[in-house]
Amino acid sequence: MQKNKGYVDAQYLNTAAKLLEPIKHRSYELMRIEPGQTILDVGCGPGIDTIEIAQLVGETGYVIGIDQDPEMVSRADAYAIKLGLNGYVEHRISEAGALEFESDQFDTSRSERLFMHLLDPEQALSEMVRVVKPKGWIVVVDSDWGSLSIDTTEIEVERRLARFRAEKILNNGYSGRRLYRIFREQGLNEIIVETFPIQATDLKLLRYLSRQDEVEKKAIEQNIITQHELQRWHYDLEQADRGKRFFASLNISIVAARKPKVR
Numbered sequence: 001m002q003k004n005k006g007y008v009d010a011q012y013l014n015t016a017a018k019l020l021e022p023i024k025h026r027s028y029e030l031m032r033i034e035p036g037q038t039i040l041d042v043g044c045g046p047g048i049d050t051i052e053i054a055q056l057v058g059e060t061g062y063v064i065g066i067d068q069d070p071e072m073v074s075r076a077d078a079y080a081i082k083l084g085l086n087g088y089v090e091h092r093i094s095e096a097g098a099l100e101f102e103s104d105q106f107d108t109s110r111s112e113r114l115f116m117h118l119l120d121p122e123q124a125l126s127e128m129v130r131v132v133k134p135k136g137w138i139v140v141v142d143s144d145w146g147s148l149s150i151d152t153t154e155i156e157v158e159r160r161l162a163r164f165r166a167e168k169i170l171n172n173g174y175s176g177r178r179l180y181r182i183f184r185e186q187g188l189n190e191i192i193v194e195t196f197p198i199q200a201t202d203l204k205l206l207r208y209l210s211r212q213d214e215v216e217k218k219a220i221e222q223n224i225i226t227q228h229e230l231q232r233w234h235y236d237l238e239q240a241d242r243g244k245r246f247f248a249s250l251n252i253s254i255v256a257a258r259k260p261k262v263r
C-alpha cells in the first residue's frame with residue numbers, strides 16, 4: 001500500500017504515546033466516556049486508544065477503530081486479541097472522509113493526530129459528526145507543527161525548516177490551530193478548546209518525533225537550506241545537547257464539541 005505524506009510507523013506511535021499520555025487521557029475525559037457506550041476512533045493507528053477506551057466502556061460497550069492502513073488495523077486487532085478485549089473492540093480498514101457507518105450511530109467519535117495528514121479535514125470532521133448521535137461529543141486532537149520551536153542561534157534555518165515541515169512534508173501541518181475554526185464551521189455546540197505545550201530536552205528524541213532526518217533531507221533536495229546551513233544547524237544543536245541546554249516545544253490542541261439535537 002502507498003503510504004501517505006508524513007507516514008509514521010507503529011514504533012513511532014508507541015514512543016509518541018508515552019509522551020502524549022496526559023493529552024490522550026484528557027481527550028477521554030472530554031469524550032465523557034461511560035460504561036456501555038459505543039465509540040469510534042478515526043485514524044486509530046495500532047490501537048493504542050481503542051484498547052484504553054475499550055477498558056473504559058467495558059464489556060457492555062463497543063469500540064470501533066478505523067484506519068486506512070491495513071498494517072495498522074491488523075496490529076490493532078492483534079493487540080486486542082492479546083489482551084482478550086476483541087469481544088468488544090474491533091478495527092476496520094476505512095477512509096476517514098467516507099465512513100462506512102449509518103448516521104447517528106455512535107455515542108462519541110474521536111480522532112488523534114490524523115487531521116494533519118488530511119487534504120480535506122473538513123470532510124473527515126463532517127463524517128465524524130454525521131455518525132454520532134444527536135447531543136454526542138466529537139473530540140479531535142492534533143499538533144500545530146508550525147509551533148515547533150527549537151532554541152538555537154540558527155533561528156533563520158530553524159524557522160525555514162518549521163515552515164517547510166508544516167507546509168510541504170504534511171498535508172495539513174498547521175492542523176492544531178485550525179481545529180477551532182473547522183468545528184465552528186460545522187455548527188457544533190459547547191465547543192471547548194485546550195492547548196498543551198509538550199517539551200523536549202533530549203535532542204535525539206526530538207529529532208525522532210519530529211522526523212527531522214526526513215525533513216532536512218527533503219529541505220536540501222528542494223533547496224530550502226544549503227549543506228553549509230545544515231552543518232551549522234547540526235553543530236549548534238549538538239553543542240546545546242552536549243551542554244545539556246537543548247530545548248524544544250510544540251503545541252497540541254484538543255477541540256471537543258457536541259452535535260446539536262437537530263441539524
Ligand SMILES: C[S@@+](CC[C@H](N)C(=O)[O-])C[C@H]1O[C@@H](n2cnc3c(N)ncnc32)[C@H](O)[C@@H]1O
Pocket residue numbers: 004008013017042043044045046048049066067068069072094095096097111112113114117118
Ligand atoms: C499519526 S497516526 C495517529 C494514530 C493514532 N490516532 C494515535 O494517536 O496513536 C495517523 C493515523 O492515521 C491514519 N490515516 C491517515 N490518513 C487516513 C485517512 N485518510 N483515513 C483513515 N486513516 C488515515 C494513518 O494510517 C495512521 O495510522
